[in-house]
Amino acid sequence: MKIKALEKIDQLVEDRKEEIKKARKEGTKVVGYLCCRVPVELIYAHGMIPIRVGNAAPTHMASGKEFIHQFTCPYIKSVVGEFLDETSFYHENIDIITGSVICLTVSRALEVLKAYTGKPMFPIHLPQLPPGNEETEYFTREVKWFSQELEKQTGKKLDEGKLFESVELSNNIKEDLTKLYETQSKEGSPLTWPQLFRLIHAGFLLDPQHYQTLLREVIEEIDTLGIQEPTDNRARLMLSGSPVLPMDNLLIDTIEGAGGRIVTDTLCTGIRTFDGLSIEEPTIEGIASTYLHSCPCSSAQDPDLEKDRRLDHMLKLIKENQVDGVVYYCLRFCDPFAFKDDETKAVLAKKTGTPLLPIHWEYGDSYGSLWTRVEGFMEAMETKKR
Amino acid sequence: MDMELPPELLELREALIETDDITLMDGTKVSPEKALQDCLSSFQTHYTHLPDWPADFKLANVWKHRYLLVTTLERVKKLKEKGMPVVASFMTFPELIFGCGASFVSVMPCIMEMLIAGNFAFQQEGHRFASFESCPGEPMIALWVKDGTIPADLVLYGTSFGGDIPCIENLLRQWPEIPLHYVDVPYNGKGKPWALDYVAGQLHKLAARLGRIAGKQPSNEDLRRGIRMMNDLRRTYREYVDIVSSAKTPPVAGMENFLVSMSIWESGDPVALKCVNEQAIEEIRERLDKGIPGAGVVENPIKIYMCEKMPAPPTFSFVERLGGILLGPEVADSFYLGVEDVDEKGDPYEAIAQWYLEKWPWAPGVPLEDRTSWIIDSIKKYNPDGVLFTGVWGCQLDPQFGRYVADRIKKELGIPCLLTVMEDIPIEVGVDGKFGMKGDLRTRIEGFMEMLKARRG
Ligand code: SF4
Numbered sequence: 001m002k003i004k005a006l007e008k009i010d011q012l013v014e015d016r017k018e019e020i021k022k023a024r025k026e027g028t029k030v031v032g033y034l035c036c037r038v039p040v041e042l043i044y045a046h047g048m049i050p051i052r053v054g055n056a057a058p059t060h061m062a063s064g065k066e067f068i069h070q071f072t073c074p075y076i077k078s079v080v081g082e083f084l085d086e087t088s089f090y091h092e093n094i095d096i097i098t099g100s101v102i103c104l105t106v107s108r109a110l111e112v113l114k115a116y117t118g119k120p121m122f123p124i125h126l127p128q129l130p131p132g133n134e135e136t137e138y139f140t141r142e143v144k145w146f147s148q149e150l151e152k153q154t155g156k157k158l159d160e161g162k163l164f165e166s167v168e169l170s171n172n173i174k175e176d177l178t179k180l181y182e183t184q185s186k187e188g189s190p191l192t193w194p195q196l197f198r199l200i201h202a203g204f205l206l207d208p209q210h211y212q213t214l215l216r217e218v219i220e221e222i223d224t225l226g227i228q229e230p231t232d233n234r235a236r237l238m239l240s241g242s243p244v245l246p247m248d249n250l251l252i253d254t255i256e257g258a259g260g261r262i263v264t265d266t267l268c269t270g271i272r273t274f275d276g277l278s279i280e281e282p283t284i285e286g287i288a289s290t291y292l293h294s295c296p297c298s299s300a301q302d303p304d305l306e307k308d309r310r311l312d313h314m315l316k317l318i319k320e321n322q323v324d325g326v327v328y329y330c331l332r333f334c335d336p337f338a339f340k341d342d343e344t345k346a347v348l349a350k351k352t353g354t355p356l357l358p359i360h361w362e363y364g365d366s367y368g369s370l371w372t373r374v375e376g377f378m379e380a381m382e383t384k385k386r
Numbered sequence: 387m388d389m390e391l392p393p394e395l396l397e398l399r400e401a402l403i404e405t406d407d408i409t410l411m412d413g414t415k416v417s418p419e420k421a422l423q424d425c426l427s428s429f430q431t432h433y434t435h436l437p438d439w440p441a442d443f444k445l446a447n448v449w450k451h452r453y454l455l456v457t458t459l460e461r462v463k464k465l466k467e468k469g470m471p472v473v474a475s476f477m478t479f480p481e482l483i484f485g486c487g488a489s490f491v492s493v494m495p496c497i498m499e500m501l502i503a504g505n506f507a508f509q510q511e512g513h514r515f516a517s518f519e520s521c522p523g524e525p526m527i528a529l530w531v532k533d534g535t536i537p538a539d540l541v542l543y544g545t546s547f548g549g550d551i552p553c554i555e556n557l558l559r560q561w562p563e564i565p566l567h568y569v570d571v572p573y574n575g576k577g578k579p580w581a582l583d584y585v586a587g588q589l590h591k592l593a594a595r596l597g598r599i600a601g602k603q604p605s606n607e608d609l610r611r612g613i614r615m616m617n618d619l620r621r622t623y624r625e626y627v628d629i630v631s632s633a634k635t636p637p638v639a640g641m642e643n644f645l646v647s648m649s650i651w652e653s654g655d656p657v658a659l660k661c662v663n664e665q666a667i668e669e670i671r672e673r674l675d676k677g678i679p680g681a682g683v684v685e686n687p688i689k690i691y692m693c694e695k696m697p698a699p700p701t702f703s704f705v706e707r708l709g710g711i712l713l714g715p716e717v718a719d720s721f722y723l724g725v726e727d728v729d730e731k732g733d734p735y736e737a738i739a740q741w742y743l744e745k746w747p748w749a750p751g752v753p754l755e756d757r758t759s760w761i762i763d764s765i766k767k768y769n770p771d772g773v774l775f776t777g778v779w780g781c782q783l784d785p786q787f788g789r790y791v792a793d794r795i796k797k798e799l800g801i802p803c804l805l806t807v808m809e810d811i812p813i814e815v816g817v818d819g820k821f822g823m824k825g826d827l828r829t830r831i832e833g834f835m836e837m838l839k840a841r842r843g
């Protein structure tokens with residue numbers, strides 16, 4: 001269904017780029033970040049602009065290979081390619097680089113970006129093991145250090161009032177996204193998951209105030225349209241695995257084209273950008289604790305399979321969203337996710353009986369084989385539904 | 387010895403039996419005769435590819451390195467029978483493991499199984515276990531732990547001690563009877579006191595766990611003993627590198643150098659390694675004094691330093707036939723040359739934590755710029771004509787940095803760097819199932835050697 005507010009996204013994004021250029025001229029610093037576990041609230045509170053980098057543009061992937069090895073995942077190749085392309089928006093407008101390092105590849109990318117751009121780089125190491133006292137203590141100090149480094153960049157101390165405002169705004173955004181997320185999952189919802197996914201990506205760049213206004217407009221419009229009489233009998237799917245980047249629409253289009261309906265995800269470019277990230281206490285300690293306790297990616301270490309945080313989160317979402325099947329995306333050389341396809345499949349089969357389709361994928365691979373696998377999976381699911 | 391030996395080996399045997407015994411970590415002595423015999427019988431029954439290796443047979447004591455390499459598993463099993471716990475680990479915290487009275491086995495027996503027993507099915511199984519995209523080494527250690535070939539009491543793994551390790555070892559959790567222990571070493575942790583506290587705290591937990599397995603909690607002095615064991619070993623390796631790197635014509639062949647550096651890397655017994663290193667050093671000094679070059683090594687060869695990892699074994703003699711020699715590799719040098727030893731006097735937990743966080747050039751906490759500066763300094767030591775950077779298929783550890791390292795080498799040392807990839811093993815293997823050299827690597831190395839020769843004028 002057409003949602004008018006969503007049609008503004010492209011324009012808003014373009015306008016935002018101009019705004020950022022202007023803000024930089026006036027002295028505001030822009031922080032480019034990788035990974036969804038960077039505390040953006042803190043960056044805003046320091047009066048800086050955070051931008052989440054990375055998209056699936058093929059040209060960037062190709063140029064990234066010149067600087068970082070071809071064995072690297074396409075996400076990182078693309079980030080490196082775009083960053084080091086002297087004509088790109090990132091290259092021109094990002095002053096500081098950061099990333100939350102839990103996957104080894106992110107640390108490699110940050111190092112390479114620093115080496116070739118000479119820009120200041122502050123990686124935040126997120127503890128890999130389930131959080132206990134030591135992890136909390138370590139990570140709180142790490143986030144404090146990050147904040148102090150930002151202070152050095154701006155030459156100003158962190159203002160507690162600004163931190164409060166920033167956390168509050170960010171919490172409101174997350175609340176709105178949660179609401180939209182719940183709505184899209186309902187049968188007869190006027191909002192689809194692909195639409196929401198695109199809306200989430202807009203938040204990687206837009207000013208948070210403007211972004212919240214946009215979210216509120218979408219919510220209002222959807223409320224007016226209301227939930228329709230359900231006519232939908234499509235299989236309800238979860239999209240999981242490696243990040244699906246902005247502009248990487250092929251898999252989503254294929255799933256929807258083959259008769260599936262995505263209703264939830266576990267992606268670090270999707271639900272994990274807000275789910276479980278509402279900050280109760282607007283302090284550095286509160287921020288650190290929230291990020292530390294949120295669901296980690298597949299790179300994290302849970303030596304006890306029964307207590308795997310990622311799998312628990314996945315199982316919870318499967319239940320909440322009555323998922324019929326999972327499409328598990330494995331980008332080439334994304335080891336953390338690709339190596340765990342069989343394990344994830346076995347756990348789901350045992351705990352919920354939910355089937356999982358692994359898709360091992362490199363951008364540019366043959367579309368035909370993707371279609372065949374997705375279509376076959378849909379058919380199997382329809383048979384099961386019947 | 388009842389085996390019929392080729393003439394070169396007969397001669398070598400004569401030289402070898404004159405040398406000293408190997409003293410193992412538990413005080414056991416192994417005679418050189420026994421070491422040779424065990425090597426040869428294992429080659430005949432199992433490591434059938436070894437006689438095809440181009441390694442020369444000239445250095446008697448390097449046979450002891452071979453012995454240590456091919457008997458790692460066997461020795462570890464014996465130690466276990468004597469009550470020593472076995473830790474399966476990549477090169478993570480050997481100081482602490484030995485200090486806690488445990489032994490450790492790493493990826494080397496698996497690599498040997500693949501390289502010299504030619505067991506590529508095993509390697510393929512590893513790929514099935516993890517992924518086709520995984521590196522060749524790590525899945526195999528996981529498989530051997532799983533089927534009990536490595537009698538591990540604990541599988542130890544950590545952040546960044548190998549590219550695929552966290553992903554692969556973590557798969558072992560599907561078998562809850564296999565105890566896993568993870569140590570998280572923060573990236574960019576250099577100079578951060580909270581990172582040091584964090585790692586040291588985790589090492590306390592690890593030592594307590596090993597103590598429970600061994601039935602005795604380690605004292606600080608026990609840990610210092612483990613530190614000294616590894617530091618002593620490091621010193622012998624440095625001495626070895628000093629001799630080899632400063633010689634105009636190295637007294638070792640490339641493959642011999644490879645055996646010394648690789649056994650040093652992962653043979654699980656620092657006492658035995660120190661012992662055989664000292665013996666090899668003496669022999670190498672003698673050869674140097676007498677002006678005897680390594681077998682197959684030409685006078686004043688073109689020297690190539692192996693940055694990161696090393697290429698497939700046949701490359702060593704191939705380079706020698708073209709008038710060069712491969713030296714290094716950085717993977718071993720970084721661990722043993724280090725920037726400094728692990729501190730032997732202060733709090734041992736902090737000392738070990740600090741080394742693995744920020745002193746080892748490959749430590750996760752060390753920024754790429756610092757590590758590359760270290761590489762450049764160690765390359766200067768070898769004064770090579772060029773550098774060969776070898777990334778391993780699927781390795782998520784360091785191939786990513788190849789271009790940057792090569793750029794800095796070119797800029798700061800003015801020498802060329804060839805970036806190559808050790809492809810997945812089946813691609814490197816010839817039709818006869820034996821290690822071959824890929825045609826494109828051959829061509830690239832030939833071209834590189836031509837260039838290096840032309841630069842010498
Ligand atoms: S998790 Fe996968 S996609 Fe993300 S940085 Fe790591 S390897 Fe790349």
Ligand code: SF4
Nearest residue numbers: 521548549550778781
């Ligand atoms: S090649 Fe890389 S990933 Fe494989 S064992 Fe070595 S360091 Fe690990």
